[in-house]
Amino acid sequence: MKDPEFRRGRLGYVDEVSDKDSRPKIWFHAVSVGEVTGAVPTLLSLMNKLPDAAFFLSAGTLQGLKFARGQVPRQVSVFPFPLDFPKCVARAVAAVRPDLFVAFETEFWPNFYRRLASGNIPALLLNGRVSESSERFYTWFSPLLDPVFERFHRLAMRSGEDAERVVRIGAPPEKVLVLGSSKYEGLTQKVRPERADYWKNLLRLHEVGPVVVGGSLRGSECFKIPRIFNELQKISPGLVGIFAPRHLYNIPKMVRLLCDMNIGYDLLSDIEGGRRQRTAPVVLVDRIGALFEIYSVGDLIFCGGTLEPVGGHNILEPAAWGKTVFYGPYLKKVNHEHRILHSLGGSFPVADEQDLLAQWKRLVVKPDELEERGLRAAEALGTFRGVVDRQVELIVEILSKNDARGDLI
Secondary structure (H helix, E strand, O other), X not given: OOOHHHHHHHOOOOOOOOOOOOOOEEEEEEOOHHHHHXXXXXXXXXXXXXXXXXXXXXXXXXXXXXHHHOOOOOOOEEEEOOOOOHHXXXXXXXXXXXXXXXEEOOOOOHHHHHHHXXXXXXXXXXXXXXXXXXXXXXXXXXXXXXXXXXXXXXXXXXXXXXXXXXXXXXXXXXXXXXXXXXXXXXHHHHOOHHHHHHHHHHOOXXXXXXXXXXXXXXXXHHHHHHHXXXXXXXXXXXXXXXXXXXXXXXXXXXXXXXXXXXXXXXXXXXXXXXXXXXXXXXXXXXXXXXXXXXXXXXXXXXXXXXXXXXXXXXXXXXXXXXXOEEEOOOOXXXXXXXXXXXXXXXXXXXXXXXXXXXXXHHHOOOHHHHHHHHHXXXXXXXXXXXXXXXXXXXXXXXXXXXXXXXXXX
């Protein structure tokens, strides 16, 4: 935690809300970028529903915090989530004094929820997700989780499987329901067709061959995808590759690999800063926040964390742009999304990098098939619509039931 402001926030030091502020106060929490992506559409919709309420959004990582500040209006107070130590938690809760706490995905912090209980502050879980490995982990700590689950008024899970798992680790069945995930409905709201033209112009993609995009690359994927690109160039010399590692510390390693393969590259930051135009066949995305829009210009798109045993990242983001998506076998975090995508023919799961290379060699010369599959991917994304409205209704219902003053809603 090198950032002083972030470190201070993690210790629970949050700007206090005025004692004279009688507005309902709703605290949203999302750990990192992925969870923030799901929280924002619901938060914005609720702001329209309750224009007089005060809204707060916390994040548990510095990257998530920076991303969150760029996604919400300035009147939303954005700050780091406190570490789960009693004093840190007490400071933050006392400063905000929320009327409702809304967590996203999987957030079970015993000290934090104990503090909410002592203040009679209701909690709600949205986009709830419990993977197989998380279920095994939480089972060991079920005595600690029982009072946490008691604090939740509802646990709104992403899928039926997630609902079954959260019940098995101790959540009362009567509090659990399946609402889906706002993360993916929010993607369609983020699509702005003019941004595809912006990226095509900025990266000079109008007169080139197919575009390969490797997004959220993890570990060995940072090297496997460029090597696959190198092989594809032998079939399609006009190929352009855009590679975005999940962690920016991998950029220097990727630079060395490209130099070893004698493949030229440009950094996105240099192009955006006007220091150079794209002339090289590869663009390295060396900043956070651009990948979603960059998917709009891709033809062959791979989503990372799936050839490495990470569990997957953002496999529906390309679908929002009507793009088919390729990914590896490690899908524990996105298995629900994979099943929907694949059932409609909007994705290509592959066994390993050799399988990915074989698929891309076949499809690099078949743009019509890629376009047709992309339409199916967009259709799959449509199955997630309506989640935000249902989540907002649930929040308003809980606020109404717990309105002691008679003026929250």
